[in-house]
Amino acid sequence: xxxxxxxxxxxxxxxxxxxxxxxxxxxxxxxxxxxxxxxxxxxxxxxxxxxxxxxxxxxxxxxxxxxxxxxxxxxxxxxxxxxxxxxxxxxxxxxxxxxxxxxxxxxxxxxxxxxxxxxxxxxxxxxxxxxxxxxxxxxxxxxxxxxxxxxxxxxxxxxxxxxxxxxxxxxxxxxxxxxxxxxxxxxxxxxxxxxxxxxxxxxxxxxxxxxxxxxxxxxxxxxxxxxxxxxxxxxxxxxxxxxxxxxxxxxxxxxxxxxxxxxxxxxxxxxxxxxxxxxxxxxxxxxxxxxxxxxxxxxxxxxxxxxxxxxxxxxxxxxxx
Amino acid sequence: xxxxxxxxxxxxxxxxxxxxxxxxxxxxxxxxxxxxxxxxxxxxxxxxxxxxxxxxxxxxxxxxxxxxxxxxxxxxxxxxxxxxxxxxxxxxxxxxxxxxxxxxxxxxxxxxxxxxxxxxxxxxxxxxxxxxxxxxxxxxxxxxxxxxxxxxxxxxxxxxxxxxxxxxxxxxxxxxxxxxxxxxxxxxxxxxxxxxxxxxxxxxxxxxxxxxxxxxxxxxxxxxxxxxxxxxxxxxxxxxxxxxxxxxxxxxxxxxxxxxxxxxxxxxxxxxxxxxxxxxxxxxxxxxxxxxxxxxxxxxxxxxxxxxxxxxxxxxxxxxxxxxxx
Numbered sequence: 001x002x003x004x005x006x007x008x009x010x011x012x013x014x015x016x017x018x019x020x021x022x023x024x025x026x027x028x029x030x031x032x033x034x035x036x037x038x039x040x041x042x043x044x045x046x047x048x049x050x051x052x053x054x055x056x057x058x059x060x061x062x063x064x065x066x067x068x069x070x071x072x073x074x075x076x077x078x079x080x081x082x083x084x085x086x087x088x089x090x091x092x093x094x095x096x097x098x099x100x101x102x103x104x105x106x107x108x109x110x111x112x113x114x115x116x117x118x119x120x121x122x123x124x125x126x127x128x129x130x131x132x133x134x135x136x137x138x139x140x141x142x143x144x145x146x147x148x149x150x151x152x153x154x155x156x157x158x159x160x161x162x163x164x165x166x167x168x169x170x171x172x173x174x175x176x177x178x179x180x181x182x183x184x185x186x187x188x189x190x191x192x193x194x195x196x197x198x199x200x201x202x203x204x205x206x207x208x209x210x211x212x213x214x215x216x217x218x219x220x221x222x223x224x225x226x227x228x229x230x231x232x233x234x235x236x237x238x239x240x241x242x243x244x245x246x247x248x249x250x251x252x253x254x255x256x257x258x259x260x261x262x263x264x265x266x267x268x269x270x271x272x273x274x275x276x277x278x279x280x281x282x283x284x285x286x287x288x289x290x291x292x293x294x295x296x297x298x299x300x301x302x303x304x305x306x307x308x309x310x311x312x313x314x315x316x317x318x319x320x321x
Numbered sequence: 322x323x324x325x326x327x328x329x330x331x332x333x334x335x336x337x338x339x340x341x342x343x344x345x346x347x348x349x350x351x352x353x354x355x356x357x358x359x360x361x362x363x364x365x366x367x368x369x370x371x372x373x374x375x376x377x378x379x380x381x382x383x384x385x386x387x388x389x390x391x392x393x394x395x396x397x398x399x400x401x402x403x404x405x406x407x408x409x410x411x412x413x414x415x416x417x418x419x420x421x422x423x424x425x426x427x428x429x430x431x432x433x434x435x436x437x438x439x440x441x442x443x444x445x446x447x448x449x450x451x452x453x454x455x456x457x458x459x460x461x462x463x464x465x466x467x468x469x470x471x472x473x474x475x476x477x478x479x480x481x482x483x484x485x486x487x488x489x490x491x492x493x494x495x496x497x498x499x500x501x502x503x504x505x506x507x508x509x510x511x512x513x514x515x516x517x518x519x520x521x522x523x524x525x526x527x528x529x530x531x532x533x534x535x536x537x538x539x540x541x542x543x544x545x546x547x548x549x550x551x552x553x554x555x556x557x558x559x560x561x562x563x564x565x566x567x568x569x570x571x572x573x574x575x576x577x578x579x580x581x582x583x584x585x586x587x588x589x590x591x592x593x594x595x596x597x598x599x600x601x602x603x604x605x606x607x608x609x610x611x612x613x614x615x616x617x618x619x620x621x622x623x624x625x626x627x628x629x630x631x632x633x634x635x636x637x638x639x640x641x642x643x644x645x646x647x
Contacts (some may be wrong), residue, residue: 071620079513094475103519117507119642127500128507131519135500138528142495151500174641187514194519 011260012224012245024049030055030198030229031107036075036085038068039251045071046082047253053198058220058230060240060261063250069233070112074203074248077109078102089198106133106197112233113158114205116183118176122167125175125186126158128152129193138276158193165219181212188219188283199223201232205239217243241265322598331591332468334457340586341482342368342544347438347490347566347578349536354564354586355572356497357529357544358419358509364563366424367534370397371541373431376446381439386453390542399540401531409526421557445551453547455476474547482543486579489536494575496532505529506573537563558618565625571635573642580637592617 011269017025029052038046046068049145061069076087078099086095089107103109117125132169134140137149154218162168166187170178175186184204191199204212204220213236219244234240235243240247240261247264257270264270334340346368353361361367374393380386384392404423408416434442441447459473459480471479496502504525507515512522544554562585570581596613599605605613629636634642 028413075518079516098521099513099516100519103517108515108519111514111517115511115517117514118508119510120506121581124506128503128515128520129518133500136504136520138496138501141501142492142501144499147500190518252553 012054013058013260015057015246016258021265022255022258024052024153024258026052026054028055029053031076031087031089031231033076033083033087036072036082038071038075038080038082046075048072048085048250048255051248051255051258053229053231054246055229055243056224056227058224058243059234059246059248060237060244061231061233061248062240063256066252067250068253069250070202071253073109073200073233077107077200079309084237103194103196106195107190107200108169108194108196108198109200110184110187110191110202110204112202112312114180114183116175116178116186119174121172122175122178122186123155123158123171125190126162126193127154130154130157131191131194133236161189161192165223178198181208181216184208184216185212185219188216192223196228198229198231201230203233203235205234205236213239235263311316322602327591327594329468330594331469331587334586334590335583336469336479337586338478338543338546338548340484340582341479341486342540343563343566343586344579344582345482345486345489345540345543346492346537346563347540347570348486348561348575349533349538349540350534350567351570351572351574351578352493352533353530354567355574355577356502356509357526357533358413358503359409359526359530360413360495361420361532361533361559362417362426362560363420364537364556365557366420366427367397367404367537368541369402369424369427369431369552369560370400370545371538372545372550372555373440374538374542375542375545376449377439379449379452380446384452384545386456389452393465393542394535394538397534398531400538401534402527405527405530409523409530420558424555424557428552428555431555439603440552441550443552445549445553447549449549450547478543478546478548481546485539485543490575490579491541493536495531496574499592501525507572527633534543561625562621565621565628568628568633568635573639574635574637577635577637581635584636589617589621592620 008151015026019258031053033048033051035050036046036048036076061072063069064258071080075082076094078094078101079095081096083217086093088094089102094102094105094107097105117128120128123264134150135144140146159168159171165188167178167185167189168284170182173185178186184207187227188199188201188204201220204216208216217239217264220230220232224245232244244261247257247259247261248255249264249267249270257267259267342412344410346364349367350364353359371393374396375386375389378389378392379386382389382392400423404416404420408419430436431440432443433440436442443490454474454477457477459477461473464471464473464476497505504515504520505519505522508525512526516522541555566581566585567578568581569584570579571577571579593614596605596616597610600608600610600613608616634640
């Protein structure tokens with residue numbers, strides 16, 4: 001919407017040390033994960049050897065459906081427990097820490113399927129986001145004198161944020177009355193009420209119309225301007241290219257590539273895994289689970305198709321006779 | 322038909338220990354179901370803990386009535402913790418299964434002859450109102466007006482019950498307008514979202530389960546004040562009566578459960594007097610007076626279904642809420 005959003009912004013650079021490869025070290029990592037693995041029965045959903053998320057930048061986590069992005073999100077935020085691995089946020093281990101404590105440390109997430117609290121008003125949704133509220137404890141909540149002043153301060157901050165997200169006119173409405181895109185905005189604004197240091201957005205653009213997309217993009221860039229670190233999952237390549245400073249690509253639970261948006265999107269492994277240059281090729285070849293190069297796979301596939309066609313022809317000839 | 326007697330009987334039920342006891346149970350269930358979204362199907366169990374906790378404390382331990390009441394409330398806290406610790410981490414439906422089972426287990430324990438000397442098994446417990454009657458400050462005489470007629474012994478439990486109900490409603494009101502209540506309503510809507518905002522969802526659900534459980538148990542105490550405790554009362558249908566009351570008044574409201582209880586009991590008395598009278602008057606030739614008296618229970622079931630389908634927000638509930646029901 002604003003003109004500066006149309007003009008490409010300066011990206012944060014110099015985030016990594018050494019070569020940009022999967023698991024490469026960052027100059028100033030805020031989140032570090034080591035050997036995080038999660039299996040569901042026989043299926044390995046996430047198997048991340050090492051990854052570091054750079055501080056103060058916008059990092060995109062991309063990959064095909066089923067790559068394990070959301071599962072990885074759940075593991076990092078305590079909503080799911082990995083089978084193995086360790087991960088730390090700002091140098092403190094998060095392994096075995098429950099979800100609400102993770103949020104209190106400043107790592108706040110949103111959900112792929114928006115979780116607006118429908119039968120609470122938009123303002124109540126916002127106020128719920130604030131942490132350390134005295135009135136949220138059972139016995140102190142009975143004495144309004146203890147929490148009223150704090151509650152009013154929170155309400156003011158909520159109104160400011162709502163104005164920034166252009167939801168201020170909706171403050172008194174039930175969150176259930178908002179449109180899908182507005183709910184995404186509300187969820188993001190609500191997460192900001194807790195004054196996080198790392199915001200993790202799970203598909204912030206899913207189901208949002210193009211007009212709202214631009215304002216969402218501005219908001220995400222705004223988070224970075226305010227010194228927050230952003231990690232988001234997204235399928236919209238245009239958006240990733242537009243706002244991400246760093247891109248991490250996952251496929252079949254593994255991290256297959258890392259780097260700045262331009263170089264990652266030129267990486268053949270990414271094109272294979274995600275953008276679909278070799279649609280016929282088994283993803284396992286790209287991630288190294290199955291031997292063979294993509295070219296060999298493609299040839300094998302072509303051969304298989306040719307043989308099938310020949311077999312069909314033979315059957316037809318038999319029938320004609 | 323004697324309309325004045327029927328209407329008189331119905332009106333008298335507006336102020337009675339039964340109505341107050343059910344109102345207390347409904348206020349407690351309102352905290353569970355309406356505010357926190359906890360599907361507690363063991364209302365009868367919580368009431369039984371209150372009633373028997375009170376009666377046993379007096380008969381077996383010789384406590385004065387007020388200490389017995391406190392003991393019963395403490396027992397309901399323990400009951401809530403036992404139910405909550407294993408189930409509140411799971412999805413909501415599991416709480417429903419565990420609470421309905423626990424209430425049945427409790428009822429059967431009260432019914433078994435193995436503990437006859439403590440629980441009185443099928444006969445229940447009676448003759449424990451001495452200490453309560455002694456505490457009665459009311460001078461002897463008749464009180465009340467119109468259909469509401471009491472003497473000093475029947476009015477005293479009503480006063481105690483009304484005080485307990487008022488305190489409970491005030492407590493719930495104070496909690497629900499506070500940020501604590503806001504978190505609870507948030508959990509009702511989506512507990513993962515609230516967890517992601519740094520709230521200890523399990524602790525809140527446990528607090529709500531204990532709070533509501535204590536209020537329901539208070540209902541059980543009021544129900545037995547100055548009368549008796551019988552295992553036949555604390556059956557699963559009691560749970561559904563309380564659900565009907567809560568849904569009638571408005572589950573997510575503070576005063577709705579009280580209003581619901583009054584309407585429920587006025588209707589119950591009205592129907593239980595009207596139906597046999599109709600049979601006697603020859604309007605319903607196909608059933609006996611006894612059968613007609615039972616028809617009201619069928620009507621409660623039908624009423625509950627109609628409520629859930631057509632007016633799930635209840636009488637005092639915000640109609641706007643229903644625009645967005647998923």
